[in-house]
Amino acid sequence: MPAPRSLLTLVPRPTEAALRPGHFTLDADTALHIGAGAEPAAELLRTLLAPATGLSLRPSPDGRFALALDPGLGDLGEEGYRLTVDPHAVLLRAAHLTGLLRGIQTIRQLLPPQALSAAPEHGTPWLLPCADVTDVPRHTWRGAMLDVARHFQPVSYLRRYVDVLALHKINVFHLHLTDDQGWRMPVAARPKLTEIGGHRAESRTGPAGSGTYDGVPHGGAYTRAELASLVRYAAARGVTVMPEIEMPGHVRAALAAYPSLGNHPDRSLDVWTRWGVCDTVLGVHDEVLDFCRTVLEEVMDVFPSPYIHLGGEECPTTEWTHSAPARERAAAEGLSTPEALHGWFLGQIGDFLVRRGRRPVGWAETGAELPLDFTVMTWRDPSHTLTAARRGHPVINAYHRATYLDHAQSDDPNEPPAQPGTVVDLRAVHAHDPVPEDADAETAGRVLGAQTQLWTEFVTTPAHIEYLTYPRLCALADRGWSGATDWADFRARLGEHTARLDALGIRRHP
Known part of the structure; x- marks a missing residue:
């Protein structure tokens, strides 16, 4: 397996980020657990990743890739989010939908660069490095x-x-x-x-x-x-x-x-x-x-x-x-x-x-x-x-x-x-x-x-x-x-x- 990409390559740099051993693999079996109100974020994720990866990222109550609105994260403001990637699960949370949208862009950058291509990319393993990210913008x-x-x-x-x-x-x-x-x-x-x-x-x-x-x-x-x-x-x-x-x-x-x-x-x-x-x-x-x-x-x-x-x-x-x-x-x-x-x-x-x-x-x-x-x-x-x-x-x-x-x-x-x-x-x-x-x-x-x-x-x-x-x-x-x-x-x-x-x-x- 290729080595996971460093979080330090993200632009813009996240507020807090820690890289951990391992990775989560997105593949044909990956399903999304979509919390109430997070549907637009799930739709954006599918729209952005589908051209290169071909993944459907279907919704499922048992999905290991979760998108959730969490009122308890109100201290992160309108655009802040928290992202946790483990070998067997991904959790993206925010107090507001905009925060989920920002987190999705971070997920895109954590994947291999080929994930941003407009054409199908075959043979690339879609690996997300295990990490904990808490991110809030300095300026509105x-x-x-x-x-x-x-x-x-x-x-x-x-x-x-x-x-x-x-x-x-x-x-x-x-x-x-x-x-x-x-x-x-x-x-x-x-x-x-x-x-x-x-x-x-x-x-x-x-x-x-x-x-x-x-x-x-x-x-x-x-x-x-x-x-x-x-x-x-x-x-x-x-x-x-x-x-x-x-x-x-x-x-x-x-x-x-x-x-x-x-x-x-x-x-x-x-x-x-x-x-x-x-x-x-x-x-x-x-x-x-x-x-x-x-x-x-x-x-x-x-x-x-x-x-x-x-x-x-x-x-x-x-x-x-x-x-x-x-x-x-x-x-x-x-x-x-x-x-x-x-x-x-x-x-x-x-x-x-x-x-x-x-x-x-x-x-x-x-x-x-x-x-x-x-x-x-x-x-x-x-x-x-x-x-x-x-x-x-x-x-x-x-x-x-x-x-x-x-x-x-x-x-x-x-x-x-x-x-x-x-x-x-x-x-x-x-x-x-x-x-x-x-x-x-x-x-x-x-x-x-x-x-x-x-x-x-x-x-x-x-x-x-x-x-x-x-x-x-x-x-x-x-x-x-x-x-x-x-x-x-x-x-x-x-x-x-x-x-x-x-x-x-x-x-x-x-």
Whole structure:
């Protein structure tokens, strides 16, 4: 028999784990003892293991592989679990279903890497090493953002993306659906958003400021059914899909579809073909607020996520300064300048979400421009995380020099096209602690966690997405789940974990 794999190869690293002699063999006779409420976890286990192993894992009261919800494990929280593997039995327990789903991903990693293959693997003994694992995440938010506004990806790929997030116990898939260069979310009341806003004439091929274009039309949009199906697919794997609908800036695609939403209603605009920050923004008249509420009503119908991302960043205020209606709105609201309409606008829309039981999320540029109802996603400067948390905001740390995967992973000239500037290497991602070192206990408690970002100005294909994402996302998953800081230990585990990525067909960075 082959030697059992070490628990120390798991990514992310479990909180507590002890390896014992022996192994449990999964074979055609293995049956599942499924406790009340654990049926979705059993279904996921069968779904994930069947392609490679061919095992049916039928339910049986006498099954030696048990999945159970145990209220007595409430101290493990929503996502914690306990796994015991003996030579003659396996017991996976958690207080909540999500914990069972996390434990199933650990079981997948404990099996030989071939268990992750999408094709049948013959002749491999499916051995689980005997072990005791108690596992609880350090941070409640471990996210990954994918921008499908700049370059559209089919929903079939988004499901694969979710699968690999779930393997790494990433629990939030932040789906960036709209921007200046494309609108991908269907809105029945505003069909031109995808009919017109979902298509651009061409794409810039160089960095911001470049005059080079590819001359190739680009477009795409999801159906409501596709997005609803994606949400269900992700939920079955313990992943929440959080949509992002940008406002009041990054809206050129929406203004191309409905010019009356802008500050120059008679102006005709195209869907932007350039990168960078576009200076055309939403107006602040009542029609615009009604439009945003209508869009978000449909978004909330499709996405049950408690969090709805409104973007909010990089919003030039020049158009408001030169717009008589905007200046009148600022005066009527008692604002000192038209620039203050930015916070006012987000306050109006944020309050709309709060009254419907949702939590608005926004990017922070300075750490102080978002209403207090907002969960803040800090990205520009490390100090913003501390500033926002001290103001009382829940905070997600997305510092660009440690989490932006659109930056190259090395300075090797053979790296594929990436965002120019800072190199974000694997070590920088793993070294990133979401909690500022100067935070007191109360402030630290407001930091929900961290997430990676992949903006796709220069990323057009799934292969390129995976090359930029892996193994860097493994590093964020490790730090976010266990808080592991030992770089050498992570690299040693990653050295074996890459066999799992290869079994999945991930086209990763070397």
